[in-house]
Amino acid sequence: MMKYLFKCIAILLISFNCYAEPPVFEILIKDHLFYPDELVIPANTKVKLLVKNQDATPEEFESYELNREKVIPGNTQAIIFVGPLKPGVYPFFGEFFPKTAQGRIIAKESGD
């Protein structure tokens, strides 16, 4: 019985390990611009974007290509899960200041 229980726990731990925390990438919003405006992330991997809005004004992170939208109030930060993405370029923009706040995520395979 104990052996069986241990096996179950081991299998669970292994499967939890598969769902390990995704890598975190930071994007800053300052003066209605994204820094960096070009972010390279690994392809076929789920990543966590940490978007820090350093402006006093709110901004909405939006991307049609990534199917993402999130309002980030002034002087706060937000997390947005992205991917796993096929290799390629995925533009994003700030909906509140779209003229300046433009950026793109580039998903690259590790060997590229």
Place this chain on the structure above:
Amino acid sequence: MLLNSVILVLREVLEAAMVVSLFMAFTTVSQQSRGFLLKAILLGLIAGATYAYFLPEISNWLEGIGQEITNTIIHIGIYLCLTGFLWLISSNIVLPNRLVKAVMMAAIILAISRESAEIMLYISGFRSDHFLMQSVLSGSLIGLGIGVSCGIFLYHLMIALKPAAATKFICVLVVVVGGSLMSQATQFLIQADWLPSTEPVWDSSHIISEHSLPGQLLYALMAYESTPTLSQIMVYLASLLLMLVVIISGRFSRSLQHD
């Protein structure tokens, strides 16, 4: 800035205007007063202001996905109200029934709270910049005007029909809006990582781009995505199906009562 504000506000207003005009038309067709709908709009604006005010705190809930979960709850809430509305009117429980009024009011309050919160937050960002504020305010007013006009147009389109046809048309639109709300809710859950993110099933961006005007209008009407995922499509279809089942079972229970 002006054009940007017009587009931003219009996008938000269109979605809420759809829900409001559907119910406005329904009250007109069933010859009832519309006072309670105006009350719902006002309450929705108050709820929206509250949501916008507490958004920084709400965003931090659940380790940073509070906003997605709140939006999901709002969307599911509107969907349930719309489904309840369909059941009531299919089983011939029409106005002035209090329950019919309550589901209509709740749907409007929820729809307006979410859409207006974003607009209020956007405009409030310019409070320290009087120069930009002027163009943002005029742009927002134009956007609001176009959005409300679209709602009024839809309303007149519906009430121009004969009452029976109008009710059918309202039901069809309620089903379309319902599916779209659930599709968006699914998207929020994927963004929050509560649902797995999978590859898009198709890419129709070369036919209708989400950046284009038709794409934006289709988004407001039926949550058009050029690259939808399987879970979004499944939830969309299941929500439509559930509403159709509710309409049919409502009609069935009505026919049983008549027998």
